[in-house]
Amino acid sequence: MIFDFLKFVFGLVVLFYxxxxxIRGSASLALKFGIRPLVVGLTVVALGTxxxxxxxxxxxxxxxEDGLALGNIVGSNIANIALILGLSAIVFPLNVSAPVLRxxxxxxxxxxxxxxxxxxxxVVSKFDGGILxxxxxxxxxxxxxDTRRSQNxxxxxxxxxxxxxxxxxxxxxxxxxxxxxxxxxxxRFMVSGxxxxxESLGVPSVIVGLTVVAxxxxxxxxxxxxMSAIRQESDLxxxxxxxxxxxxxxxxxxxxxxxxxxxxxxxxxSVHFPVMLLFTLALLxxxxxxxxxxxxxxxxxxxxxxxxxIFLVAPYV
Numbered sequence: 102m103i104f105d106f107l108k109f110v111f112g113l114v115v116l117f118y119x120x121x122x123x124i125r126g127s128a129s130l131a132l133k134f135g136i137r138p139l140v141v142g143l144t145v146v147a148l149g150t151x152x153x154x155x156x157x158x159x160x161x162x163x164x165x166e167d168g169l170a171l172g173n174i175v176g177s178n179i180a181n182i183a184l185i186l187g188l189s190a191i192v193f194p195l196n197v198s199a200p201v202l203r204x205x206x207x208x209x210x211x212x213x214x215x216x217x218x219x220x221x222x223x224v225v226s227k228f229d230g231g232i233l234x235x236x237x238x239x240x241x242x243x244x245x246x247d248t249r250r251s252q253n254x255x256x257x258x259x260x261x262x263x264x265x266x267x268x269x270x271x272x273x274x275x276x277x278x279x280x281x282x283x284x285x286x287x288x289r290f291m292v293s294g295x296x297x298x299x300e301s302l303g304v305p306s307v308i309v310g311l312t313v314v315a316x317x318x319x320x321x322x323x324x325x326x327x328m329s330a331i332r333q334e335s336d337l338x339x340x341x342x343x344x345x346x347x348x349x350x351x352x353x354x355x356x357x358x359x360x361x362x363x364x365x366x367x368x369x370x371s372v373h374f375p376v377m378l379l380f381t382l383a384l385l386x387x388x389x390x391x392x393x394x395x396x397x398x399x400x401x402x403x404x405x406x407x408x409x410x411i412f413l414v415a416p417y418v
Contacts, residue, residue: 105297112290115283116324123280123325129273140248144241144344151348152285155356162357167364170357171225174349175373176315178213181342181349182380183406184316185323189330189338190399197339197388204247206385208240209343213381216350217374220365225358233355240347284324291317312410339388346381376409 161170189195215236219229296313329338357363383405387398394402 102298102301105294105301107294108290109294109298112287112294114287116287116291116320119280119283119285119287119324121280121328122276123284123328126273126276126278126280130270130277140244140340144244151345151353152281155353158353158357159360162361162363168366168369171220171354171363171365171369172373173314174354175369175377176312177319178346178349178377179380179409180316180319180323180406181345182384183402183409185319185326186338186342186384186394187399187402187406188323189326190394190402191396192327193330193333194396194399195330195338195394197392197394199392201339201343202385202388202392205340205343206388209346210381212236212347212350213378216354217370217378220374221370223365223367223370225354225363225365227359227362230355230358230360230362233351234359237348237351237355240351284320287320287324291320312413380405 158170158173161167161173186195216233219225219232296317326338326341329341354363380402383402387402388394390398
């Protein structure tokens with residue numbers, strides 16, 4: 102167990118530095134090319150932090166562990182909103198721009214309800230996966246077009262004020278790529294260590310899958326969002342969570358189910374999917390209050406998340 106604990110701590114350290122590098126690289130590149138940090142969070146950061154979900158779901162699907170694969174996605178989406186935005190807001194209250202709630206949030210809502218509708222028949226088929234992947238392509242095309250329409254140039258003094266903006270472009274790209282790689286490695290070590298510790302303590306594997314794996318694969322989003330909050334890059338935090346949830350469904354579930362259809366158990370349809378939808382719906386009134394997620398609201402999100410965790414664990418204790 103000592104080795105597993107050291108593996109967990111090592112993963113935490115790698116995750117921390119990976120998040121720092123990812124945010125430094127993405128934010129400085131956004132400044133250089135005049136791209137909104139939100140767009141970077143919705144795309145590059147979201148894809149990078151969704152890679153652990155993809156890798157775990159791909160391996161789980163090949164092994165026939167459909168429940169683990171879909172449970173991981175639903176659990177990660179819940180953790181992204183409730184745990185990650187909650188903790189980030191406690192670190193530093195998150196400002197939410199009105200265009201995000203007017204444009205990107207409705208897309209997130211449609212995708213989550215669409216995912217639920219496709220799963221209600223008990224299987225995410227190859228055809229369903231094709232719909233999800235096509236929707237991802239449509240979203241990216243829309244995002245590029247919307248960015249071109251609403252492109253805002255970054256003032257010269259803003260770029261000059263950033264120490265990272267003075268770095269050569271190749272170093273910024275290396276920070277970005279290195280951050281993504283380190284996030285994936287850090288999450289892998291942490292999940293592996295945590296699972297082994299839980300098994301050593303005799304915790305049922307189903308609880309490990311519903312809690313440790315879901316939270317563990319959300320650690321990159323957590324690290325990236327908290328580092329964004331510390332650096333006062335609120336758009337990156339919010340964009341990362343919205344983008345990660347979109348990529349989790351459209352990219353991860355879509356691509357994996359095109360390779361092998363995923364079966365959905367009845368409990369997920371009746372309990373876990375509705376909880377995911379409730380947290381997604383709750384994000385709108387929370388974010389619209391003064392267009393900010395305050396520390397109190399962050400605490401409410403965290404309380405809701407741990408309430409859900411207790412609900413999962415209670416029957417097995």
